[in-house]
Each structure stands twice: as structure tokens, then as C-alpha cells.
Amino acid sequence: MTPWLWIAVTLMSGHSDALQLAAHADSAGVPLPVALAVAWQESRSGAKGNAYRGREDERGRFQLHPRGSWRRTTYGDARCTLLRVTRSYDDNLHCGLRHLAALARNCGSWSCAIERYNGRGPRARAYRERALAYIGRLSLGEVPP
Numbered sequence: 001m002t003p004w005l006w007i008a009v010t011l012m013s014g015h016s017d018a019l020q021l022a023a024h025a026d027s028a029g030v031p032l033p034v035a036l037a038v039a040w041q042e043s044r045s046g047a048k049g050n051a052y053r054g055r056e057d058e059r060g061r062f063q064l065h066p067r068g069s070w071r072r073t074t075y076g077d078a079r080c081t082l083l084r085v086t087r088s089y090d091d092n093l094h095c096g097l098r099h100l101a102a103l104a105r106n107c108g109s110w111s112c113a114i115e116r117y118n119g120r121g122p123r124a125r126a127y128r129e130r131a132l133a134y135i136g137r138l139s140l141g142e143v144p145p
Contacts, residue, residue: 021061021093028097033138034110035097037131038062038117042096059086062096070095073102 025035042063058065064085074080079088080095104113115128 020090024090024093024097028094028101030097030101030104031110033135034100034114034131036138037134038096038100038114040134041118041127041131060089060092060096062092062099064092064096064099070099073099073106 021035021039022032025032039061042058043061058068064070066082066086070080071082074095077095077098079091080098084091085095086092100113100117103116104110107113107116111128111132114131115124118124118127
């Protein structure tokens, strides 16, 4: 087990959940530390499932908004329909990470992709800084709150 996967297993709700996130991150081409940081930023919880609901009706671990840009970047992927990402935890992981990978391709870096995942402007920049700090703490072996 790689150190990043061990950290994922430690932080998330159960071994299978961490392995599921790691498998989707690998499949989408997203580095596991980036996937963990965005998942933490979006849901701040280890509970499994699509019960997470944001203030603006975002859903799942990756807080996919019903009218969000993820629908453009994942267009044509049969798993990335509104009904599937709100009802299936696995599809929420799949589509959230595919969206993150598309953002990285479009803007050229993971740092930029993390910021764009949240939008633009000062709040998105603060989101990126928190995620990068989270990755830094993880790399030092610390378990962030």
C-alpha cells in the first residue's frame, strides 16, 4: 500500500471507501493527494454516500451542483447524468474526478484546477490555498482536522 493510499484509508470512512476514491482518481488521472484535498474541501466528512448536500443543492462527496460546469466537461459520459451523480456515490466520485481532470487539462496545472473546481475570484483562491495546505500537511504525515 502506498503512503498516500494509507493516508486515504486513515482519513476516509472505511477501507473500501478510500480504495474506491483511489481507483477513480487513478482512472481519471488525478493524483490521489489532489483528489483527497478536493474531497475534503467539498464534504469535510468521512461519511460515505451521497447524503452531503450543499447550501445550493450540491450533492455527494464532490458536491456536484445540478447546473454546474461539470456537466459540460463530462458531457457524453453516460455515468455523468444528474440523476446518477445525485443517487450513486460511485458515479459522483467518477464524475467529480473527471471534471477535476478536465479542469487541469484546460488550465494547465493542478493548482489552477483546484481553484477552478470552486469557481473564480477571492473565495476560489482561498479554497485552493486551503487545499494546497491540506496536501502539505498530509505529505508531512499529519492528519488535518
